[in-house]
Amino acid sequence: MTTTDAMTGGPSLPQKRELKTALPGPKSKAILDRKTGAVAAGVTYSVPVAVVAAGGGVVVDADGNSLIDLGSGIAVTTVGNANPRVAAAVAAQAAAFTHTCFMVSPYEGYVEVAEKLNELTPGSFDKRTALFNSGAEAVENAIKIARTYTKRTAVVAFDHAYHGRTNLTMALTAKAAPYKTGFGPFASDIYRVAGSYPFRDGLSGQEAAKRAISQMDKQIGGDQIAAVIIEPVQGEGGFIVPAEGFLETIVDWCRENGIVFIADEVQTGFARTGTMFASEQLGIEPDMITTAKGVAGGMPLSAVTGRTEIMDAPHGGGLGGTYGGNPVACAAALATIESYEEENLAARAQEIGQIIAERMEALADEDPRVGEVRGLGAMAAVEFVDPETGEPDAAIAKAAAASAIEQGVITLTCGTYGNVIRFLPPLSISDELLNEGLDIVAKAVRAL
Numbered sequence: 001m002t003t004t005d006a007m008t009g010g011p012s013l014p015q016k017r018e019l020k021t022a023l024p025g026p027k028s029k030a031i032l033d034r035k036t037g038a039v040a041a042g043v044t045y046s047v048p049v050a051v052v053a054a055g056g057g058v059v060v061d062a063d064g065n066s067l068i069d070l071g072s073g074i075a076v077t078t079v080g081n082a083n084p085r086v087a088a089a090v091a092a093q094a095a096a097f098t099h100t101c102f103m104v105s106p107y108e109g110y111v112e113v114a115e116k117l118n119e120l121t122p123g124s125f126d127k128r129t130a131l132f133n134s135g136a137e138a139v140e141n142a143i144k145i146a147r148t149y150t151k152r153t154a155v156v157a158f159d160h161a162y163h164g165r166t167n168l169t170m171a172l173t174a175k176a177a178p179y180k181t182g183f184g185p186f187a188s189d190i191y192r193v194a195g196s197y198p199f200r201d202g203l204s205g206q207e208a209a210k211r212a213i214s215q216m217d218k219q220i221g222g223d224q225i226a227a228v229i230i231e232p233v234q235g236e237g238g239f240i241v242p243a244e245g246f247l248e249t250i251v252d253w254c255r256e257n258g259i260v261f262i263a264d265e266v267q268t269g270f271a272r273t274g275t276m277f278a279s280e281q282l283g284i285e286p287d288m289i290t291t292a293k294g295v296a297g298g299m300p301l302s303a304v305t306g307r308t309e310i311m312d313a314p315h316g317g318g319l320g321g322t323y324g325g326n327p328v329a330c331a332a333a334l335a336t337i338e339s340y341e342e343e344n345l346a347a348r349a350q351e352i353g354q355i356i357a358e359r360m361e362a363l364a365d366e367d368p369r370v371g372e373v374r375g376l377g378a379m380a381a382v383e384f385v386d387p388e389t390g391e392p393d394a395a396i397a398k399a400a401a402a403s404a405i406e407q408g409v410i411t412l413t414c415g416t417y418g419n420v421i422r423f424l425p426p427l428s429i430s431d432e433l434l435n436e437g438l439d440i441v442a443k444a445v446r447a448l
């Protein structure tokens, strides 16, 4: 499939990699220096540029450098940056009204987004949706709702989990540095159990589920647990696809024990994995789904969607927030969802996933430091190891990503051990740019 103008942030942005300066160039450097003098040091960045435009498969900086985007601002601009359909919807809504607070005086856009999410998320049962601003906020609210519904308090998360940076979601997130170090005490009654990481644990889905269920049963008690929350494919933790049967077995056990099963699809949602939601491919119907990143083409919006009887449990006024479901963000979401459907972007995500897999399998065949190539659709990753011991090798991932960035390819790393390079290209990228970007990453690995 070729990229159409409707997807590429305007045909005016040349779809090519071009470096006019070393990174950062002088104009970017001046802005980054001001950043150091004005912005809190805890807020860091991985690509040393100051962006002025983006679209299709490129990000352009203040010095006119054009970089290939293999990150989508962490799986957000899945539909393409400054997607023309989204940009037009945002402009029209901003000109009409920018805010009323949905809890004060409601508007149709919010209702329409809720209707769309109820229809699109897996599960043929009756659903309701509530809108928020960030992924972490959606997760926090999902937990609030599950606790009121079950009248229980315990919540279970998994090894390698990432659910956000607020107090409750830091407690759910597994990795200490940099997300949690020094920021405690954390929310209570959160428990962590082992998940499924086939490359490292060697367990079948059934074996891994049995281990997790035994931990939940013996250490917490099924009748004490309000919610079990998991990313269907773990994102920050390393793009870990669970072994077949793992999720279904956990879901079945939750049903038997009256536990709300929450799929955190903040990163996996919205065509990214090759279906609208990863849960569809992995054979589960979650009681509740949290979404954010890909939902609104870059505008801040998040959602909790779930079974009506669960979603309606909190009392009136118990859910909400000043900005949740902002009208401009809702207009962006409706345009974004229209793009996913009309451009058949889930199929494009599968094509992109195949291209990444081919390129990276070829690298793996010749380089024993590639431990595993894995992923689902356009959410793909390479895990690096010491070939002798199988131990994680973070240095290669870090150095290869840094080298690719230097050559004008935005490449992100992830993983509990920091030894994973992840690919999250916008689905508006052309095959040519995608292949060029992947070749540069592969070359960077070989050169190390």
Ligand SMILES: *Cc1c(COP(=O)(O)O)cnc(C)c1O
Pocket: 133, 134, 135, 136, 137, 139, 162, 163, 164, 165, 231, 235, 236, 264, 265, 266, 267, 268, 292, 293
């Ligand atoms: C990014 C992410 C979050 C947090 O979203 P924010 O918008 O950064 O708060 C939560 N869960 C998952 C799976 C994520 O990838």
